[in-house]
Amino acid sequence: MDNNKILEMKALHFSYTEGDEILKGLDFVIDERSTAIIGQNGAGKTTFVKLLKGLLRPTSGSIHFEGNDIANMTVAQLAKHIGMVFQNPNDQIFKNRVIDEVMFGPLKIGMAESVAKQKADEALELVGLKDLAEKNPYDLGLSSRKLVAIASIIAMDTKVIIFDEPTIAQDYHGKELIKSVIRKLRFEGKTVITIIHDMDFVADTFERAIVFAKGNILLDGTTRDVFAKEDILKEAYLEQPNVTKLCQSLGYDEVFLTTEEFITYQKAKAK
Amino acid sequence: MSKIVVENLKYKYPATDFLALDGISFSAKAGEFIGIIGKNGSGKSTLCQAIAGLVPNFYKGSYGGKVMVDDIEVKNVDISDLCEKVGTVFQNPFNQVTGSKLTVYEEISFGLENLGIPKEEMIQRIDEAMELLDITKYKDRNPFDLSGGQMQRMAIASIIAMQPEVIVLDEPTSQLDPQGREEVYQAVQKLSKKGITIFMVEHNMEKIASYSDRVLIIDDGKQIAYDTPQKIFSRDDLDEYGIEAPAFTKICRELGKKNPVTGCYPVTLEEANDLLKKDKGEM
Numbered sequence: 342m343d344n345n346k347i348l349e350m351k352a353l354h355f356s357y358t359e360g361d362e363i364l365k366g367l368d369f370v371i372d373e374r375s376t377a378i379i380g381q382n383g384a385g386k387t388t389f390v391k392l393l394k395g396l397l398r399p400t401s402g403s404i405h406f407e408g409n410d411i412a413n414m415t416v417a418q419l420a421k422h423i424g425m426v427f428q429n430p431n432d433q434i435f436k437n438r439v440i441d442e443v444m445f446g447p448l449k450i451g452m453a454e455s456v457a458k459q460k461a462d463e464a465l466e467l468v469g470l471k472d473l474a475e476k477n478p479y480d481l482g483l484s485s486r487k488l489v490a491i492a493s494i495i496a497m498d499t500k501v502i503i504f505d506e507p508t509i510a511q512d513y514h515g516k517e518l519i520k521s522v523i524r525k526l527r528f529e530g531k532t533v534i535t536i537i538h539d540m541d542f543v544a545d546t547f548e549r550a551i552v553f554a555k556g557n558i559l560l561d562g563t564t565r566d567v568f569a570k571e572d573i574l575k576e577a578y579l580e581q582p583n584v585t586k587l588c589q590s591l592g593y594d595e596v597f598l599t600t601e602e603f604i605t606y607q608k609a610k611a612k
Numbered sequence: 613m614s615k616i617v618v619e620n621l622k623y624k625y626p627a628t629d630f631l632a633l634d635g636i637s638f639s640a641k642a643g644e645f646i647g648i649i650g651k652n653g654s655g656k657s658t659l660c661q662a663i664a665g666l667v668p669n670f671y672k673g674s675y676g677g678k679v680m681v682d683d684i685e686v687k688n689v690d691i692s693d694l695c696e697k698v699g700t701v702f703q704n705p706f707n708q709v710t711g712s713k714l715t716v717y718e719e720i721s722f723g724l725e726n727l728g729i730p731k732e733e734m735i736q737r738i739d740e741a742m743e744l745l746d747i748t749k750y751k752d753r754n755p756f757d758l759s760g761g762q763m764q765r766m767a768i769a770s771i772i773a774m775q776p777e778v779i780v781l782d783e784p785t786s787q788l789d790p791q792g793r794e795e796v797y798q799a800v801q802k803l804s805k806k807g808i809t810i811f812m813v814e815h816n817m818e819k820i821a822s823y824s825d826r827v828l829i830i831d832d833g834k835q836i837a838y839d840t841p842q843k844i845f846s847r848d849d850l851d852e853y854g855i856e857a858p859a860f861t862k863i864c865r866e867l868g869k870k871n872p873v874t875g876c877y878p879v880t881l882e883e884a885n886d887l888l889k890k891d892k893g894e895m
């Protein structure tokens with residue numbers, strides 16, 4: 342189905358410096374499923390999403406957004422469709438008031454002031470920072486600053502939303518909050534792509550997982566299928582989720598993704 | 613003999629009206645691995661800064677009680693003198709980079725240069741630390757051209773190379789890939805076995821549970837508990853402090869599986885496996 346091709350990569354190559362290729366010919370499609378990109382440090386994950394945003398341009402090959410080659414679009418044009426929360430919030434935040442920061446993106450892509458204000462308020466509410474709207478982002482801790490960065494992108498209301506390591510510095514509550522934000526965005530028809538090193542979070546939240554390794558895709562499938570492949574994950578410096586590991590060591594053939602799943606299974610069996 | 617003693621520590625940042633630390637008291641022996649947990653804003657980083665002397669000597673503010681490292685009272689010494697004894701890996705690696713160094717190698721040697729270590733030993737320590745964190749191949753790279761996880765690895769290597777007696781790590785592996793994170797924990801555990809005292813702030817409870825000798829829970833600046841991981845994660849009130857028990861503990865709690873000897877729920881994969889595998893066999 343063509344309308345499922347939100348983003349399509351064709352023989353995508355990229356190098357920062359000649360002779361040191363970071364992405365080595367990626368061919369794949371991003372569809373509507375919520376998708377996690379996982380892989381070793383330095384595998385090329387952040388580089389890849391910067392290419393989607395047009396912040397970097399392919400050395401060769403192409404990226405198509407809803408059928409159009411993004412080589413023909415400026416960063417500003419792309420920003421209307423593809424939003425990205427940076428790995429380091431300091432790369433993103435520069436205003437002195439949280440509300441100004443969150444309204445900046447929406448205004449920049451041409452939203453009317455009143456609409457931008459409304460979107461910003463909603464986004465801050467969603468990430469639980471409504472009370473901090475008047476604060477200076479620089480006075481906030483890393484966890485809150487990351488949430489400001491997330492709200493800023495959500496407020497832009499783009500079709501595609503990319504999170505680069507959204508759970509850095511988040512406590513239990515913060516992680517659960519981000520899970521619910523991702524599920525809500527997915528439900529609203531957004532395409533959510535998330536780079537993340539927390540396998541338990543991936544297992545609980547995403548429909549699809551793509552494993553990057555040394556500039557190639559090593560695995561791509563439903564989260565359950567991907568987390569079944571212990572050996573390949575190891576090769577990519579990854580691990581199975583904690584509950585998956587436990588059940589494997591207990592000798593179960595089934596792949597359990599969450600503690601709830603396993604507990605329910607056990608309780609049903611005990612009856 | 614305790615390496616670190618914290619006594620009724622209270623602290624308020626300048627221009628704030630609440631205690632970020634409110635009556636913290638604990639001690640740690642040389643070589644102990646201490647986990648520090650609690651929700652966002654509970655005071656974990658502030659406590660780290662207090663152990664390293666940045667609170668109060670850099671941040672100022674109002675301070676009560678004391679922090680002793682051996683027989684030194686932290687607030688009475690220069691931060692630059694204390695950093696030979698107490699090394700800190702800050703929460704945000706992006707802030708740790710000095711910005712004044714051109715290469716990863718120079719960045720790591722920066723801390724050592726001030727310690728007056730012979731050149732040869734310096735080179736050896738830097739090489740070892742880079743090897744340990746798997747960043748040797750980036751030694752000539754500009755630190756700002758590293759990936760997030762590589763930068764975090766560099767921050768850890770910088771501190772390890774200084775070989776302090778106490779290492780404070782504030783969420784040091786939040787951007788590491790799963791195997792890299794495990795490797796860092798094993799490396800840090802090795803240091804603790806050599807007698808280096810470790811303070812580790814972490815939101816990943818499985819790691820805290822399998823590596824800590826003792827765990828400190830902080831909430832709203834107050835010390836809630838200081839005990840073994842088994843005791844800590846068997847508590848019924850973790851929810852109140854925004855803490856999730858390790859996956860293994862949650863499973864065993866739901867299934868009513870306590871360790872008959874300790875009366876606690878398992879906290880590691882191995883413990884849970886031992887308790888649950890009998891069950892599976894019976895089915």
Ligand SMILES: Nc1ncnc2c1ncn2[C@@H]1O[C@H](COP(=O)(O)OP(=O)(O)OP(=O)(O)O)[C@@H](O)[C@H]1O
Pocket residue numbers: 357358363380381382383384385386387388389428756757758759760761762787789
């Ligand atoms: N500006 C740059 N110049 C040269 N090399 C770079 C630059 N930025 C990144 N690299 C290198 O490109 C490779 C891929 O980096 P990238 O940031 O995409 O990795 P990543 O998969 O996001 O890793 P992490 O999980 O650590 O964030 C790394 O080896 C990195 O050192």
Ligand SMILES: Nc1ncnc2c1ncn2[C@@H]1O[C@H](COP(=O)(O)OP(=O)(O)OP(=O)(O)O)[C@@H](O)[C@H]1O
Pocket residue numbers: 482483484485510512625626628632650651652653654655656657658659671703
């Ligand atoms: N430089 C500062 N000035 C004023 N208040 C501060 C400063 N740094 C931290 N605080 C406040 O002190 C309290 C404790 O913050 P701290 O950073 O120690 O928490 P934390 O447990 O490390 O949180 P996190 O899990 O988000 O890192 C918070 O209310 C925070 O807002």
Ligand SMILES: [Mg+2]
Pocket residue numbers: 386387388428505759760761
């Ligand atoms: Mg990255």
Ligand SMILES: [Mg+2]
Pocket residue numbers: 656657658703782
């Ligand atoms: Mg902190």
